[in-house]
Amino acid sequence: QVQLVESGGGLVQAGGSLRLSCAASGRTFSMHVMGWFRQAPGKEREFVAAITRSGDNTYYPDSVKGRFTISRDNAKNTVYLQMNSLKPEDTAVYYCAAVRRLYVPSTSSEYTYWGQGTQVTVSA
Numbered sequence: 001q002v003q004l005v006e007s008g009g010g011l012v013q014a015g016g017s018l019r020l021s022c023a024a025s026g027r028t029f030s031m032h033v034m035g036w037f038r039q040a041p042g043k044e045r046e047f048v049a050a051i052t053r054s055g056d057n058t059y060y061p062d063s064v065k066g067r068f069t070i071s072r073d074n075a076k077n078t079v080y081l082q083m084n085s086l087k088p089e090d091t092a093v094y095y096c097a098a099v100r101r102l103y104v105p106s107t108s109s110e111y112t113y114w115g116q117g118t119q120v121t122v123s124a
Helices: none
Strands: 004-007 010-013 018-024 033-039 046-051 068-073 078-083 092-099 118-123
Touching: 004 092, 018 033, 018 092, 018 118, 033 068, 033 078, 046 068, 046 078
Parallel strands: 010 118
Antiparallel strands: 004 018, 018 078, 033 046, 033 092, 068 078, 092 118
16 A cells, blocks of 8 residues: 655746655555646646656656656655646646556556645646
8 A cells, every 4th residue: 555645736937847746655665656647627637757666767748748857766755746847738736646567657547546636836
């Protein structure tokens, strides 16, 4: 069982930056692929970033590539999402997710554990 708690959301102007954190409980964090998803009102949950268990490889959709960076610290059981050059269309609730897999899924249905979400609002 893994429990995830996100933090770091807030209100920021377009062009600004935010860093989200996701703290995980348990002793198996390093065995889990970690991902970030987001969901805006009236829209489906969208893949934002994922990172392998070791942290050696990361994955992003084109919509955030070059602006967002996912990283992890297995010693601290924490995964991060650095978001730069934020746009109003990045406004959403951001969720941290985990799955114990060897490969990196990009669909929300493949992730087992979820945090409660943190709101990110980007004003124009």
